[in-house]
Amino acid sequence: xxxxxxxxxxxxxxxxxxxxxxxxxxxxxxxxxxxxxxxxxxxxxxxxxxxxxxxxxxxxxxxxxxxxxxxxxxxxxxxxxxxxxxxxxxxxxxxxxxxxxxxxxxxxxxxxxxxxxxxxxxxxxxxxxxxxxxxxxxxxxxxxxxxxxxxxxxxxxxxxxxxxxxxxxxxxxxxxxxxxxxxxxxxxxxxxxxxxxxxxxxxxxxxxxxxxxxxxxxxxxxxxxxxxxxxxxxxxxxxxxxxxxxxxxxxxxxxxxxxxxxxxxxxxxxxxxxxxxxxxxxxxxxxxxxxxxxxxxxxxxxxxxxxxxxxxxxxxxxxxxxxxxxxxxxxxxxxxxxxxxxxxxxxxxxxxxxxxxxxxxxxxxxxxxxxxxxxxxxxxxxxxxxxxxxxxxxxxxxxxxxxxxxxxxxxxxxxxxxxxxxxxxxxxxxxxxxxxxxxxxxxxxxxxxxxxxxxxxxxxxxxxxxxxxxxxxxxxxxxxxxxxxxxxxxxxxxxxxxxxxxxxxxxxxxxxxxxxxxxxxxxxxxxxxxxxxxxxxxxxxxxxxxxxxxxxxxxxxxxxxxxxxxxxxxxxxxxxxx
Amino acid sequence: xxxxxxxxxxxxxxxxxxxxxxxxxxxxxxxxxxxxxxxxxxxxxxxxxxxxxxxxxxxxxxxxxxxxxxxxxxxxxxxxxxxxxxxxxxxxxxxxxxxxxxxxxxxxxxxxxxxxxxxxxxxxxxxxxxxxxxxxxxxxxxxxxxxxxxxxxxxxxxxxxxxxxxxxxxxxxxxxxxxxxxxxxxxxxxxxxxxxxxxxxxxxxxxxxxxxxxxxxxxxxxxxxxxxxxxxxxxxxxxxxxxxxxxxxxxxxxxxxxxxxxxxxxxxxxxxxxxxxxxxxxxxxxxxxxxxxxxxxxxxxxxxxxxxxxxxxxxxxxxxxxxxxxxxxxxxxxxxxxxxxxxxxxxxxxxxxxxxxxxxxxxxxxxxxxxxxxxxxxxxxxx
Numbered sequence: 001x002x003x004x005x006x007x008x009x010x011x012x013x014x015x016x017x018x019x020x021x022x023x024x025x026x027x028x029x030x031x032x033x034x035x036x037x038x039x040x041x042x043x044x045x046x047x048x049x050x051x052x053x054x055x056x057x058x059x060x061x062x063x064x065x066x067x068x069x070x071x072x073x074x075x076x077x078x079x080x081x082x083x084x085x086x087x088x089x090x091x092x093x094x095x096x097x098x099x100x101x102x103x104x105x106x107x108x109x110x111x112x113x114x115x116x117x118x119x120x121x122x123x124x125x126x127x128x129x130x131x132x133x134x135x136x137x138x139x140x141x142x143x144x145x146x147x148x149x150x151x152x153x154x155x156x157x158x159x160x161x162x163x164x165x166x167x168x169x170x171x172x173x174x175x176x177x178x179x180x181x182x183x184x185x186x187x188x189x190x191x192x193x194x195x196x197x198x199x200x201x202x203x204x205x206x207x208x209x210x211x212x213x214x215x216x217x218x219x220x221x222x223x224x225x226x227x228x229x230x231x232x233x234x235x236x237x238x239x240x241x242x243x244x245x246x247x248x249x250x251x252x253x254x255x256x257x258x259x260x261x262x263x264x265x266x267x268x269x270x271x272x273x274x275x276x277x278x279x280x281x282x283x284x285x286x287x288x289x290x291x292x293x294x295x296x297x298x299x300x301x302x303x304x305x306x307x308x309x310x311x312x313x314x315x316x317x318x319x320x321x322x323x324x325x326x327x328x329x330x331x332x333x334x335x336x337x338x339x340x341x342x343x344x345x346x347x348x349x350x351x352x353x354x355x356x357x358x359x360x361x362x363x364x365x366x367x368x369x370x371x372x373x374x375x376x377x378x379x380x381x382x383x384x385x386x387x388x389x390x391x392x393x394x395x396x397x398x399x400x401x402x403x404x405x406x407x408x409x410x411x412x413x414x415x416x417x418x419x420x421x422x423x424x425x426x427x428x429x430x431x432x433x434x435x436x437x438x439x440x441x442x443x444x445x446x447x448x449x450x451x452x453x454x455x456x457x458x459x460x461x462x463x464x465x466x467x468x469x470x471x472x473x474x475x476x477x478x479x480x481x482x483x484x485x486x487x488x489x490x491x492x493x494x495x496x497x498x499x500x501x502x503x504x505x506x507x508x509x510x511x512x513x514x515x516x517x518x519x520x521x522x523x524x525x526x527x528x529x530x531x532x533x534x535x536x537x538x539x540x541x542x543x544x545x546x547x548x549x550x551x552x553x554x555x556x557x558x559x560x561x562x563x564x565x566x567x568x569x570x571x572x573x574x575x576x577x578x
Numbered sequence: 579x580x581x582x583x584x585x586x587x588x589x590x591x592x593x594x595x596x597x598x599x600x601x602x603x604x605x606x607x608x609x610x611x612x613x614x615x616x617x618x619x620x621x622x623x624x625x626x627x628x629x630x631x632x633x634x635x636x637x638x639x640x641x642x643x644x645x646x647x648x649x650x651x652x653x654x655x656x657x658x659x660x661x662x663x664x665x666x667x668x669x670x671x672x673x674x675x676x677x678x679x680x681x682x683x684x685x686x687x688x689x690x691x692x693x694x695x696x697x698x699x700x701x702x703x704x705x706x707x708x709x710x711x712x713x714x715x716x717x718x719x720x721x722x723x724x725x726x727x728x729x730x731x732x733x734x735x736x737x738x739x740x741x742x743x744x745x746x747x748x749x750x751x752x753x754x755x756x757x758x759x760x761x762x763x764x765x766x767x768x769x770x771x772x773x774x775x776x777x778x779x780x781x782x783x784x785x786x787x788x789x790x791x792x793x794x795x796x797x798x799x800x801x802x803x804x805x806x807x808x809x810x811x812x813x814x815x816x817x818x819x820x821x822x823x824x825x826x827x828x829x830x831x832x833x834x835x836x837x838x839x840x841x842x843x844x845x846x847x848x849x850x851x852x853x854x855x856x857x858x859x860x861x862x863x864x865x866x867x868x869x870x871x872x873x874x875x876x877x878x879x880x881x882x883x884x885x886x887x888x889x890x891x892x893x894x895x896x897x898x899x900x901x902x903x904x905x906x907x908x909x910x911x912x913x914x915x916x917x918x919x920x921x922x923x924x925x926x927x928x929x930x931x932x933x934x935x936x937x938x939x940x941x942x943x944x945x946x947x948x949x950x951x952x953x954x955x956x957x958x959x960x961x
Contacts, residue, residue, distance in 0.1 A: 024672055462686035465653050468673035469680045470700030470751060484690045567689050567731035 026473050030388050037381045038392055041399045043426070044442050048414030049406065055417055056264040069265040079249060079262075083269065086245040089161055090230040090273075093168040097176050097225045098218065100169065104318055105180035107311035110187075112301045114312070120181075122319040125326060127174045128546035130503040130520040132234025133539040135167040136527055137325045139239055140332050140339070140536075142166075147328070147339040159241035167235045170325060172228050173318075176221040183217020184210075187299040216285060223281040227274055231407035233506040234520075238527055246270040247506065250409045254510060260416070267410040278405035326543075333537035348537040354529065355522025360541055363519040366433055367501030370440040374497040378445060379490055382452035383478060387464055404446035408506025411443055416510050431513035443507040444500045448493040455489035456482070487560050495553045502546050602665030604629040604755060604787040605650060610659035612645055612811075619645045620811045623659070627804075632781050632788045634798035637808035638834065643791045644759060646808070650789065651757055652676050663755065678755035679748030683763055685740050687732040693719070693743050694728045700751040718746040721780065738769040745777070749784070756781070758790040762797060774801055795835045799823065807831050829874060829954045838876045840954075841920045845871040852953070855918045859893045859946060864953035874954040879910060881950040882924035884942060885934045891945035895919055899940045911936065913944055922946075 059065045074080050104123060108116050126134060141148045142158040149155050156162065191213070195205045211218075233247040240248055246266055254263040332338040336345045351357065381400060385393045403411075415438075419430040429435045459482065467477040483490065505520040512521050519542050526535035603626035612620040620642045627633045635643035648654035650661060652673040661669050668676050679700075687696050694715050701711045719725040722742035724735075732740055741761060748756060761777070762770045778801045781788050792798050798805045799819040807814045807822060807830075815827040826832035833840070843852040843859065847869040852859050854875075861875055888894055897919060901912035909931045914921045924944060926934070936942065 024675070026674065027672065460682075460684050460686040462682040462684060463688065465651070465673065466680065466682070466686045466747075467699070468653070469651065469676075469678060469748070469753075469757075470703065471674045472700060472703040473674070476703065481688045481690060564690070567691075567733055 030384075030474065031390070033380070034384050034388060034390050034392055034396070037377075037384050038396055040377065040381075041396065044438055045399060045403060045406075045445075048411070048418045051417040052264045052267050052410060052414045055261055056268045058261055060259065060261050069261055070269075073262065073265050073269065078244070079266070082244045082246045082249040082266070085161070085243060086230050086247070086270070087273065089164050089168070089236075089245060090226050092161075093165045093172065093229045094222055094225045096165065097169045097172045098180075098221050100318065101173055101176035101221065102180050102218070103311070104173075104315055105177050105184050107315050108177075109181055109184040110299075110301050111304070111308050111311055113308045113315070115315075119315045119319050122322055123177050124174045125322055125543075126171050127499065128503070128543045128550070129329075129539055130234055130505050130523060130542065131167070131171045131232050132238045132505060132520075132524060132527070133329060133536070133543075134170040134325060135163065135235040135238035136523075136532065136535060136539070137328045137332075138163055138167050138170075140328050140532075141325070145339065150339060159239060160243040163239035163241075164236050164243065164245070167239055168229045168232065170322070171232070171235065172225045173322070175228060176225050179217055179221040179224060180214065183214040183220075187213055189297040189299040192299060219284050220281065223277045227277050227405070230270070230273055230277075231409070231506065233409055233509065234524065237524065247407065247409050250413065251509070254413060254416075260413070263413055264417075267407070267413055270407050271405070271410060274407055275405045278401075282401070329536045329539055329543075333533055333540050335533075338533065348533040349541075351534055351537070353531055353534065354525045355517055355519065355534075355538055359517040359519045359522040360538070360545070362433065362516060363502055363542070364545060366436045366440065366518060367498045369433070369437045370444075370501035371494040371498040373437060374441040374444065374448060375490055375494040377441065378448040378493060379452045379483075379486070382449050382456055383482065386453055386456045387482075388474070400449045401446050403442050403444070406443070408439075408443050408504065409509070411439055412507050412510035415439055419511075431516065433516050435511050436508050436516060436518065437501075439507045439511055440501045440504055441497070443504065444497060448496055451489055451493055451496075452486070455486040459485060484564075487564065488557065491553065491557050491560055495550070498549055499546055502542055502549075601629065602662070603627060604631070604664060605789065606660075606662040606665075607646070607650070608660045608662070610646065610649060610656050610661070612642070612649065612654065612656050618811055620649075620656070623808075623811075623813055625806055625813060625816060627787060627789060629664075629787050630785045632778070632790070632801060632803045634802035634805045635789065635791045635808060636795060636798040636802075636805050636835070637793065637814075639793055641808040642811040643793075643806075643808050647757055647759055647789060647791045650755075651678060651680055676755075677753050678757055679751065679753040680757040681741070681744045681748050681759065681761045683760040685732075685744040685764075687740055687744055687747070689732050692729050692731055693724060693735070696732065696743055697746045697750050699747060704751060714750060718750050721749075722746045736769075737765050738773055741765065741773060742776075745780075749786070754787065756786050756788040758788065760791055760793070763792070763794070770797075777801070799835070805835075807834065809834075826876075826952075829876075832876050832952070832954065837879055837923065839879060839882070839920070839922050841875040841877075843873050843875050845869055845873050850948075854920060857895070857915075857917075857919060859951065860948040861951040861953050862949060867953065867955065871955070875946075876952045876954060877922075877946050877950050879923040879925040880908070881947065882913075882922055883945040883947060884911070884924050884926055884930070888943045888945035892948050893946040893951065894943060895922075895946070896941065896943050897922070899936055899938055899942055902936060902938055911942075913942055915944075 056069055057064060057066060059068070104119070107113060108120055138146075138158055140146055142156050142163070143149065144155060146158070158166070187210075191209050192205065195209050200208065230245075231247060233251060236243070236245045236248045237251065244252070246269065250263050250266045250270070253259045253266060331342075333348050334344055334346065335341065336343045336347075378400075381396070384390075385396050385400070415435060418424065419426050419435055421427065429438070463477060463481055464474055467474065467481075503520055505524060508518055509521055509524065512518055519538055523535045523538050523542070526532070526538065606626040608624050610620055610623040612618075623642075623646060635646055637643045645654055649656045652661075652668070652671060656669070659669075660667055663676060663678075688699065691699070697715045697718055698711050701714055706714075715728075716725060719728055722745055724739060724742055724746070727735060727739065732743065735743065741764075745761075758777075762773055765773065774797060790798075790801065799822075802819060804816060804818055805822045806816050809830050815822060815831045817825070817827075822831060822835050826835060826838075829840070832838045841854055841859075843854045845851075845864075845867040846853050846858065850860055850863055852861055852873060852875060859875065864873070867873055883891055895915045897913040897915040899911055900914050900921070901910075903910040903912075908925045908927050911924045911926060912921060913924055922944060926936075934940075934942075
């Protein structure tokens, strides 16, 4: 019991702290859960990252050498070039992707052109493949022996910066498009009416209403693409050639030269731009205000035939390119020898060297486990932070946002340090599927956590207080009210985890072991070994599984929506008694 | 607080009554203080609520009334002070062990549960039999006249209906205390008026001790047995609606509850007199004021006598009607006294107005009856 002694009324100086409260089972349970969530973030995020920082200050024999590794990094031109290379490639891909995606998203949201649904689905395709698949396809099309190169006789020199930017644009396009469609879709028709009534020209309306309205969406898209590209490993590995970027440099140091401390050093340097993008994005988004209030009227797309046909042509071109890349991937996997012998065959699907169906099964299993465990932990974590307002809440919130700024390669390397340390309690996890699940879960933690937080913030803040007053413990209300209301978000979160778990490469490339091969890693190794047809065959299967799962989720989401529609909308029909 | 407590028998908890031998108050707050960071939300608040009483915490937004309610509910932790319920010190207890029902401004109905399941929510946790729970739910839905909507979801109900469901849910486990946090403010005016009476009648019928937070003085005046007027984290006055209205203890209360003409004046050398410029007015005895003190005189608009009633009366002024505001049952006149005199609002019943044939510009005699003219020591601007 921690009740303060009764103060004399009136004259007593006010204590700075609120009175303590008696501990009951419910509060203990709440504290224990918050503690467990904190422990999870500490063990699988904070501690590993601290290990990377620490190891970058040691030599390979474990002696402390201060900043010597950094000095060597910056002093070795071949390695130091990876920094400027990474930055220039990321910026170029960012500008191109966001520009292309903006026009595409504009056409989808602001015109009534036909085929918008199809265009939208096609643009989403790159999400279903590991990033390196796009690079492989570009090599097949524009490489030295690429089909386009052979047909036209023009070799554009795909290996290097050019190829990286091309493949990254393709890979990041859906991410940017999704953000921009959301930004452009939320427009207030009243602003446009006002602008027209004031006699503004089309261009002026675009510059003074449309662009400012999507300012934050544009910035967000830029940061997302920049981070995706600078942390991506698969594309530069396949198509980069001698053009070294930081992510491949980490791989070369760790796998190629077994130089773990230099790997850690490059990792820390790679963290800087990724963290900077993250911090700036948070600062920008904090200044964001509700541009579309509840009184806003949605904007109905206008009829402007010329613009419509121009934009239709543009979207058709982009969509054709995306489909074309996929056709290359598919065809190359079912012909005898691309691009010389187009006789159909299924021999590449026999997987006689690396990976194969075991790796695919592992991938599905890891993705499914990531989906289940990840959804449970992110949602419960967001709930604990958002609804059980404890002193630790603010710290846990920041820690939960951090993973988005941690490149997958860096996380993977950190896990080697932590899980492969002799004598560590976590050692048994090394070489298991569990470590792959955990690394995926932490790598993709932030977006689901924010989705869950948003869903929870939309709920009445007094739900928990009402249950407390009714003597109902919080976990019961969590299960009976919070989870059912958030079900659409929960389904979305698990899909996000599954699809990313299927295609991720960077976070797991250091952690796979004999027996725990994953399909995306197999694609990389097959491509490395020159078995490119088997690599694309594996990719085709990854994509097929992803699309299938997406379909299942689509049906699931429809079911959830139908079930929740009864209470989510205020229909006036009485519902039948149950 | 030394108000009379109703004589009821059957107390179960330890009897640490405040009234000496009488049954302990249903809720007693002693020296409650609360700060949020550097902001002081409540300062030494003490009051008690008798069993079966309907008490309103009334004040402008930010006065601390909601914080005080949440401290009673255990949803907010006080920095100092003791909360007792029926004599039991509950200061350290979590909300679930304090035995109350609460209705929030937003109602916080669970949108995914039907009306019946919402009402049964607190009953299910108590592991009563299913039939018993069903019966209790029906009983409560009858009480709030919503049995027909039993199987609907909250989103399918009107605002007033949702409010009644929230009330039924709060009452279902038979709590000994009902807390209402601005329960009517989300409703439109007509529904609000109807629900005011309905809730008051229900509270009377059940005899449940009730604390309601509101910023609406009319709501407090019509519903409460006693009103606690709060401002800046302190209690300004506690009293029955009639006491609060007729005898506001401070300028703040006078201004916040009802309308009052406030006139800046200076205490005269003659006791019971004050000067407004050239004007001398006799007022209620105000012991403690000395000649030359800045004081404020206050009189309610309906206490200003007009026309024939003002003839031969004390404190008679002559002025011109500057505005005529028709308000239904009465009409509010704006009167500017001649010379440098004060401007006054006076309320006239509909009948009286017709006799006087008043319009803007009419010259009019008004009288400020000395026994209706109160004295507040602080000047009006100072608060």
